Amino acid sequence: MRGRINAGLVAGGVLVGLVVLAAVVSFFWTPHDPTLVDAARKLREPGGGYLLGADKFGRDTFSQLMVGARTTLYVGIVAVGIAAVLGTPLGMAAGMTPRGWLSELIMRVNDLVFAFPALLLAVMLGAVYGAGTLTAMIAIGVATVPAFARVARAATLQVMVTDYVLAARAAGRGRAAIAVRHVLPNIGSVLIVQASVSFAIAILAEAALSFLGFGTRPPTPSWGRMLQESQELLFSTPRLALWPGLAIALAVLGFNLLGDGLRDYLDPKLRRIRAEG
Amino acid sequence: MRRIGIWIATGGLLLATAACGGGSSSGGGGDAGAPKSQTLSVGFVAEPANLDFTSTEGAAIPQALLVNVYEGLVKLDQDGKIVPLLAEKWEVSPDRKTYTFTLHDNVKFSSGAPFTADDVVFSLDRVKADWKLKIKSQLDVVDKVEKKDDTTAVVTLKKPSNGFLYSMATRLGAMFSRTGVSDLANKPVGTGPYTLASWRRGDSIQLAANPSYWGTKPALSSITLKYFKDATAMNNALLTGGIDVISSVQAPESLQQFADPNRFQTVEGTTNGEVVLSMNNGRPPFNDKKARQAVRYAIDHKALLETAWAGRGQLIGSMVPPTDPWYEDRTGDYPYDPAKAKELLGGKTLNVKMRIPNLPYAVASAQVVKSQLAQVGINADIEPLEFPARWLDQVFTKGDYDLSIINHVEPRDMGIFADKSYYFRYDNPEFGKLLASADSGTEQEQTEDLKTAAKLLSDDAAADWLFLFPNLIVAKKGVTGLPKNAISESFDFTALAKQQ
Numbered sequence: 001m002r003g004r005i006n007a008g009l010v011a012g013g014v015l016v017g018l019v020v021l022a023a024v025v026s027f028f029w030t031p032h033d034p035t036l037v038d039a040a041r042k043l044r045e046p047g048g049g050y051l052l053g054a055d056k057f058g059r060d061t062f063s064q065l066m067v068g069a070r071t072t073l074y075v076g077i078v079a080v081g082i083a084a085v086l087g088t089p090l091g092m093a094a095g096m097t098p099r100g101w102l103s104e105l106i107m108r109v110n111d112l113v114f115a116f117p118a119l120l121l122a123v124m125l126g127a128v129y130g131a132g133t134l135t136a137m138i139a140i141g142v143a144t145v146p147a148f149a150r151v152a153r154a155a156t157l158q159v160m161v162t163d164y165v166l167a168a169r170a171a172g173r174g175r176a177a178i179a180v181r182h183v184l185p186n187i188g189s190v191l192i193v194q195a196s197v198s199f200a201i202a203i204l205a206e207a208a209l210s211f212l213g214f215g216t217r218p219p220t221p222s223w224g225r226m227l228q229e230s231q232e233l234l235f236s237t238p239r240l241a242l243w244p245g246l247a248i249a250l251a252v253l254g255f256n257l258l259g260d261g262l263r264d265y266l267d268p269k270l271r272r273i274r275a276e277g
Numbered sequence: 278m279r280r281i282g283i284w285i286a287t288g289g290l291l292l293a294t295a296a297c298g299g300g301s302s303s304g305g306g307g308d309a310g311a312p313k314s315q316t317l318s319v320g321f322v323a324e325p326a327n328l329d330f331t332s333t334e335g336a337a338i339p340q341a342l343l344v345n346v347y348e349g350l351v352k353l354d355q356d357g358k359i360v361p362l363l364a365e366k367w368e369v370s371p372d373r374k375t376y377t378f379t380l381h382d383n384v385k386f387s388s389g390a391p392f393t394a395d396d397v398v399f400s401l402d403r404v405k406a407d408w409k410l411k412i413k414s415q416l417d418v419v420d421k422v423e424k425k426d427d428t429t430a431v432v433t434l435k436k437p438s439n440g441f442l443y444s445m446a447t448r449l450g451a452m453f454s455r456t457g458v459s460d461l462a463n464k465p466v467g468t469g470p471y472t473l474a475s476w477r478r479g480d481s482i483q484l485a486a487n488p489s490y491w492g493t494k495p496a497l498s499s500i501t502l503k504y505f506k507d508a509t510a511m512n513n514a515l516l517t518g519g520i521d522v523i524s525s526v527q528a529p530e531s532l533q534q535f536a537d538p539n540r541f542q543t544v545e546g547t548t549n550g551e552v553v554l555s556m557n558n559g560r561p562p563f564n565d566k567k568a569r570q571a572v573r574y575a576i577d578h579k580a581l582l583e584t585a586w587a588g589r590g591q592l593i594g595s596m597v598p599p600t601d602p603w604y605e606d607r608t609g610d611y612p613y614d615p616a617k618a619k620e621l622l623g624g625k626t627l628n629v630k631m632r633i634p635n636l637p638y639a640v641a642s643a644q645v646v647k648s649q650l651a652q653v654g655i656n657a658d659i660e661p662l663e664f665p666a667r668w669l670d671q672v673f674t675k676g677d678y679d680l681s682i683i684n685h686v687e688p689r690d691m692g693i694f695a696d697k698s699y700y701f702r703y704d705n706p707e708f709g710k711l712l713a714s715a716d717s718g719t720e721q722e723q724t725e726d727l728k729t730a731a732k733l734l735s736d737d738a739a740a741d742w743l744f745l746f747p748n749l750i751v752a753k754k755g756v757t758g759l760p761k762n763a764i765s766e767s768f769d770f771t772a773l774a775k776q777q
Binding site: 035036037038039042056057058126127130131132213217218219229231232233235236 | 648
């Protein structure tokens, strides 16, 4: 039996669920073609089949938001995937050989990457290899690796001094077996929390990159680029900036709440406190 | 949770791009009410690297200095006509190879030295000897420059050239003092109505009225040219009173902020900038004329201008702006006709690379072009490239593209289509012949030849012309004498004034 479901977890789950729902539905159906330019619908007010109105190109804002959710999730999943797949084994390796040269090497390189701003890396890669969603995702993913490695290492260090690991080592189990059988399952919950937080950061990074013109290529809808394109209309048609801005804020809030909620839900110490109280 | 707070704060900063663009206050700088102490400040987006346009490329230097600080023998007026400036008049010999300029005789440089025919000889010889810009080759046609007397200079050409006098109206014809070229990068010495007062690098240039100017003295005592990195910051500076004039609006939709006629005025004119949808004539699929024609038929130019650039600008249809004497309305050559486009493609679907510079007008136009081309079966994959470095390398130099969009801002630049190594890869010897005969013929022959050339470009669908880039100036109410059209290299301050 795990801990109790808390309000943050529910709110986070609902918000993230909405984003996922919008993205999934957008594959089958959107109210209008999100990239179809139509001068007759330029800056159309909301209503009459256009729930949130249309932008200066006459593209339906609601459809754009739906397809934009796809971009957002896509970026989040790939970036966090890269970070988790690279960062977790590195962190575990460093944690299992705390005084070896390997640990030193991993953590120092880690510090090096950590010191490099993610957005700067993405802008640099974009300038060299061409801007695009993939470049942005790789850059954000690589820049998030240190966060995973650190968390994994700290958690591994704790696990390595537990009785069951000591017993396994005494029984002559190999390092790989210990890592897979004992360490990974026990640091899993920490990694899940880290993943949800990194997800939120990746969403913001993609939005910022698209805002700067280094992210998703036009005309593929992206919340960040929607914000950018609405910039010059900020005073006359503020709703164009409002909706993507709100979408980004709520998605990030959702993933952060989910992360917090999961931490409380999965943390055995908090669970004990709750049980006693 | 802390992270959200920080990120939202950052987002807020990005969005607002803050009103911190303000800066120097405008308005009466000296004695209250005295008309001679009026000042104005004008916002620009690109700051000069230095003040020497004889050795440094970049439009920002002549924009600030030509006509204002430096003057030529002739200048371009607002309609694109060549009018006298330092030369009272000029005569062309019957063989059209000798130009005799008669100079005003009371002209002084800001250093106090008198301006004479010796300075004309010095300045034009200097172009050949000391200038470091590519465009100096425009004056290669000059054989020799001689002084007849103090107020008469004679220029002899190697062959008749209609481009010569036009070049003399650009920075190439700027007159320098024989004693004033030691520090061009910092201390310009010219005969113009203004002189350089101060330059705060990264912020502003201040020009002061030249008290010993030979012509009509300017109405303002000083002008501040204020430089902004960001168009939004410049807009905000005008809204908050930090500047009096926005020299060129970068985001036309933002004009709605300045709609209040009691506070602001908007001036819309033309430029020499043709926003060209370039097609790579040198490789499939656009080495096929039919495919290029299909593109021209497939684009609804009116809708494109309306959506991508807020309807500001003008539809052209070939490589000639309306301010050139050989302009003809060519927008009817390829009316919007998607059915015809499909027919020309013969039911085929094309997949093409649209590699554009990451500039606002290009990104906006590209999305409309993509949507419209998709209707006739051309799938264009948009790839924005960092401008200038990567775009210049990939598209302009290597020619690795199918479609691109760029604003060709150079004046009278139809000749670029005559160079088959130019990134259009357009190759029609007939076009080159027309251009050569235009330059050596009489003015009338020139006009006729160039009209034919422009029609040939359009018929061949060498490219598509999306629209003519507008010149949009916003100023506080009461500012007069704004140069409506941006068709010369300079932002002409000479007529600028402010009503109280």
